[in-house]
Amino acid sequence: MSLKNFSSLSHLTKLDLSKNELRELPEDFGNLVKLKYLDLYQNQLQHLPLSFSKLKDLKWLDLKDNPLVPTVAKVAGPCLDTKQCQSCARDVVNFFVRLEKQVNSELESRNKTRQKQLEINQQKKQEEKKGKKKEKQKQNRKL
Structure with a gap:
């Protein structure tokens, strides 16, 4: 079984992947929600993966001897x-819970900004159309 298929083993409670x-890890690794060890x-x-935030039952975690990014290592x-x-286990899961909230908040903010920009662009197009229509009407009156 490849590591990518582990996330389908949702009832797994203990997993030793040391020295491999x-x-x-696959992004959906957090689907192992019953994992304790x-x-x-x-x-x-x-x-x-960000999905580590879902591992709320995790009670024991060993990450020694991995070249983790400094933030996670700390x-x-x-x-x-x-x-x-x-x-x-507790600190890493809590870290990823906070990180996921931050990411979701940032995505929401970006989506709102993008939506506002789309609305502004639509208004500009409508105003341009109105302006062109008025210009045509002026030209037709002159003729």
Whole structure:
């Protein structure tokens, strides 16, 4: 089974993917909503998918020995004992919850701005049409 198919295993609670040289996880990885234990020790992960925000049941996470981007590495912290791995799970999921909210807010803002610009463009076109119509009427009156 490829890693891309893991997200269909929605009842999975424990997953050990350590030492697999994984470079990325599929974006829909967060569909593993029942996951409680996730070991990603010693891979090549730099990023985690935004869908990590859905892993609310995650109680244990090991991200040691991955070349994570500094922001995620700092949030994850060390995982040298059970308590630290539990904190890692909680902190990483919370980080991605906040990040997802930020992304959604930004998308919503961009969509509103885009919609306003479309409305302005439509108004300009209508005004141009009215102006051309008036110009034609003036020319017809002169003739």
